[in-house]
Amino acid sequence: MADIKTFYLPDLGEGLPDATIVEWLVQVGGTVKLDEPMVSMETAKAxxxxxxxxxxxxxxxxGDAGDIIVTGAALAEFELDPKLPQRAEAESTGHHHAPPPKTAATDAPTKGAGSEAPDHKGVVASDEGGEIVSGGKAPRADEGTVVGAMQSSDRVHAEQATSVGGVKAVPAVRALAKKLGVDLARVTPSGAGSVVTLQDVKSAAAAGTARIGTAPVGATSAAVDRPGSKNAAAEAAPTGTTAQQRTTLSAAGKPMRTTPPTVSATGQPEQLKGVRRNMARVMAAAHAAVVPTTLCDDADIHAWLPGNDITGRLVRAIVRACKAVPALNAWFDGDNLTRTMHPHVDIGIAVDTDDGLFVPALRNADMLDAIGVRAAVNRLRAQVEERSIPSTELSGYTISLSNFGVFAGRYATPVVVPPCVAIIAAGKGRHQMTPVMGGFESHRVIPLSLTFDHRAATGGEAARFLKVMLDDLALAQ
Structure with a gap:
């Protein structure tokens, strides 16, 4: 009998509860050697x-490309080749190949997020990413996330099938149908209670019988003839009704919105993955944990000489404000009511990408000059865009900066992510009329917003912090 081994998704050293399959580098049936790349996975960081x-x-x-796998869930199975080198059983690999422990509630191993439930009525999904317990040890601590610290949880729920347009399916099935271009109304359901399953969608996509935008295949399809579907309603309509007789008026003669029967519904739920998935968790946790207050003002930069780098000047102003008012360059533990003020300044620079928000840390900003700041910021942005930034560079900053003004917007209420106490946001620069001796002048200003955790800092401390920034930005260079 062949020796079959199951490989369970390891932690990947990221401290995150799941990962998304990007691409299988080895196809089923193919041979792979020890330590050769097998699959590429996307986490919230890389x-x-x-x-x-x-x-x-x-x-x-x-799992296939695009599927989310929970850390500790089964990822692949192998038939060992005794003629090829194998790792000794006692040799550490840094990965966990054993199945996750069973729980008293389910008595079954943890499943990958988005995997289909046995009764086809739901999809087993992680409520907050899941928690992998090892040998009765305490829950593992977060190793640092894209936008701050995040707690893990062992709560799991089953997404229930909902009926939309007469089609019963869970959100994950609808997301897969949208991704594959499958019209759920034309898919024959095989699940209990006429629920469309993941396999139904995959089969329809492979057969090409339910593509969105194609003409109906006729009355022989069970999905087309399902009671409550668009085609069934059309067949039940009066014989004399035609497309030319459709009207935008209701029976009472009042305007109403109509949709042609051939137009498919859009906006189906899509499961968040990777960076956006983690960002959603962290922002929700931050919103629940922080008592935020925001101060706003305009920095007058009329005196600036040519060649000033806006990001470099903002970083310098933050550093000087941190030295003058250290209460905002701090971490706060709300559970134990303790505060840690830092002698150094590590600034988290918010970087917006199509995948979501990254916050790499500009380390030792208080030791860098303008040229050093620009070089470090460019390096961090390049690493984020290439998804090559180390996970250690995405946590541990002492205060944050969001320069959203490069796009649009004047003031904001940025989110403080624990354990940090404060975040500064710079809006879009503009010109305004400023009173001067003898009249008015047009001065360029940068709007600033300072959000701080009012449990850890007073309004006076925040105001003094902002005043130091305004004074430094007003200097010529």
């Missing part, structure tokens, strides 16, 4: 290649 823990044939995978 796309990483996961090496094969065995040498042999890949006989089964537990």
């Amino acid at each position: 796309v990483v290649e996961v090496p094969s823990p065995f040498s042999g044939k890949l006989v089964k995978v537990h």
Whole structure:
């Protein structure tokens, strides 16, 4: 009998509860050697290649590209090849190949997020990413996330099937149908209670019988003839009704919005993945944990000489304000009511991407000159865009900066992510009329917004912090 080994998704060293499959580098049935790249996975911080823990044939995978796999859930199965080198059983790999422990509630291993429930009525999904327990140890601490610290949880729920347009399906099935271009109304359901399952969508996509935008295939399709579907309603309409007789008026003669029967519904739920998935968790936790207050003012930069770098000047102003008012360059522990003020200044620079928000740390900003700040910021942005930034550079900052004004917007109420106490946001620069001796002048200003956790700092401290920034930005250079 062949020796089959199951490989369970390791922690990947990121401290995050799940990862998304980007691409399988080895196809089912293919042979892979020990430590060769097997699959690329996307976490909230980077796309990483996961090496094969065995040498042999890949006989089964537990997810396709785009699927979310919970840390500790089964990822792949191998048929070992005794002729190829294998890692000794006692040799540490840094990965966990054993199945996750069973729980008293389910008595079954943790499943990958988005995997189909046995009764086809729901999809097993992680409420807050899941928690992998090992040997009765306490829950593992977060290793630093894209936008701050995040707690893990072992709460799991099953997403229930909902009926939209006469079609019963869970959100994950609807998201898959949208991704594959499948019209759910034309898919034959096989699940209990006429629920469309993941396999139904995949089969329809492979057969090409339910593509969005194609003409109906006729009355032989069970999905088309399902009671409550658009085509069934059309067949039940009076014989004399035609497309030319449709009207924008109701029976009472009042205007109403109509939709042609051939137009498919859009905006189906799509499961968040990678960076956006983690950002949603962290922002929700921050909103629940912080008592935020925001101060706003305009920095007059009329005296600036040519060549001033806006980001560099903002960083310098923050550093000087942190030295003058250290209460905002601090971490606050709301559970124990303790505050840690830092002698150094590490600024988290918010970087917006199509995948979501990254906040890399500009380390030792208080030791850098203008040229050093610009070089460091450019390096961090490049690493974020390439998704090559180390996870250690996405946490541990002491205060944050969001320069959203490069796009649009004047003032904001940026989110303070614990354990930090404050975040500064710079809006879009503009010109305004400023009174001077003998009249008025047009001065350029930068709007600033300072949000701080009012549990850890007073309004007076925040106001003095902002005043130091305004005074420094008003200097010529």
